[in-house]
Amino acid sequence: MQGGLRILQILRAPVGGLFRHVSDLTYALAERGHTLGIVADSLTSDDLTESRLEGLRPAATLGIHRIAMPRLAGINDISAALGIRRLADRLGVDVLHGHGAKGGLNARLARLGARRRVALYTPHGGVLNYAPGLMTGRLFRLVERGLTGVTDAIIFESHFAQRAFAEQIGEARCLTPVVHNGLQPSEFNPPPLAADPVDFVFIGEFRPVKGIPYLLEALATIKRPDGRPPRLAMAGGGPDFDAITALIGDLGLSEQVELAGVRPAREMLARGHCVVVPSLAESLPYVVLEAAAAGRQVIATRVGGIDEIFGPTADRLVPPAKAAALARAMQAYLDAPEAAASEIAMRLDHVRAGFSFDRMADSIESLYHDTVLRRRQS
Incomplete structure (x- = not known):
């Protein structure tokens, strides 16, 4: 199966290297015949945020959607995941790709119960950046261990992140490739x-x-x-x-x-x-x-x-x-x-x-196809 996929890229805030990665990937996949949408936090809103997201609209033909994703963990994470799940059902989405700690959390919670949909997660540092002794870090690491069972692939941007994840959280029960960020x-x-x-x-x-x-x-x-x-x-x-x-x-x-x-x-x-x-x-x-x-x-x-x-x-x-x-x-x-x-x-x-842009896009596109095929054959 190598046809076009319907993909939601999920992130909390459009800032830094995380947003650069999401933007590059969205345009690259759209050019390759896939149909994409963006889900971002509705609580992070200013003129710069809006202009950055609007810049993705030509490639995000499934739309740019805003759902509340507070920075701190809480009951709103459940409502966010349910909102993404309903959106994915309505749009007929094949792939939920979460970026960063909150994007990854909501993508994988939204995949629960959707037998033919896959969830992938790119940490971009995320939970790995929390100091070991912090209560927030301990909580996120505990949640991360629980989510590995509903994760089809974790895409690490570096070998360091792959090692750190294994040390802090444990060996994941899914695909865990390293795909370096790439430049044009x-x-x-x-x-x-x-x-x-x-x-x-x-x-x-x-x-x-x-x-x-x-x-x-x-x-x-x-x-x-x-x-x-x-x-x-x-x-x-x-x-x-x-x-x-x-x-x-x-x-x-x-x-x-x-x-x-x-x-x-x-x-x-x-x-x-x-x-x-x-x-x-x-x-x-x-x-x-x-x-x-x-x-x-x-x-x-x-x-x-x-x-x-x-x-x-x-x-x-x-x-x-x-x-x-x-x-x-x-x-x-x-x-x-x-x-x-x-x-x-x-x-x-x-x-x-x-660190080639094409190598990065090829690797992630191939992983999407592989995980979707595995899910449909399971």
Whole structure:
């Protein structure tokens, strides 16, 4: 069976790499003859959210549907799953693909009792990002163990995520392939630098897991060879935006840091020479892939699957939550930027060979067909 499938992509909030992945996958599958719809949280609503979802409408011919999916676990998860189940029944959906902890939860709950429908889950970090001791993390891990029996496949974005899932939750009783995120061929064309480029660029959400305070502390301690303070452009928004803005002022960095707001990654890659990713936890961040493909130097922490992107240059990663280590790497770049050329070239070759958009789409499309066929033959 290799005909067109009817697919719902389910996510909570259209932000970050998760939404980039959903968007890419939706357009790729629509071009291959599948019919897709999007389900997103109705409680996460602002102009940016609406414009991002509207951008998917040409490919999402089953519609863009909003159902309440609160960030915290509760009784509303049951009503959300029932709403998705009714929607899937009405639309004749074959595949429910949940993204992130809440998307995955609701996709799999909605699949209960639907004998000929499959549910797949891509964590995108999700439950794996919760510290082991947190009550919320323990609850989500308990729920995750219970859901593996109604999951047809868990698609891991990195080998790290696959290992972490097995360690924290246990071996899943379903297919568990690793499918790396992929880039379009056009993303390997470096954007020209801006007329007045900054030294460093940060692209990401303003929330604790991104490690932004360590980046700012590092920035406050380094100097350019000519004695001038280095400049940093930051793109993103999120719950910690006000706190980060205050920290910039407290550290005396207001003249050095440009807050650009939420901007496309490629636009920001044109703003500076070196991308810094100070994360405390990740799975397989698109920003590292995009920066490497654009031929920019990348200073990143050794978390998640970032070493899979760095490949032969993984020894250059720095430990997380260590401002001094981050500062040393940033100072070394300022002192001798030309020394990074061979590292940049090796990383570019590695990403070009292993992180293809077509390979990602082919693998997930094949998995959809395989799981649907298994379900119909069972």
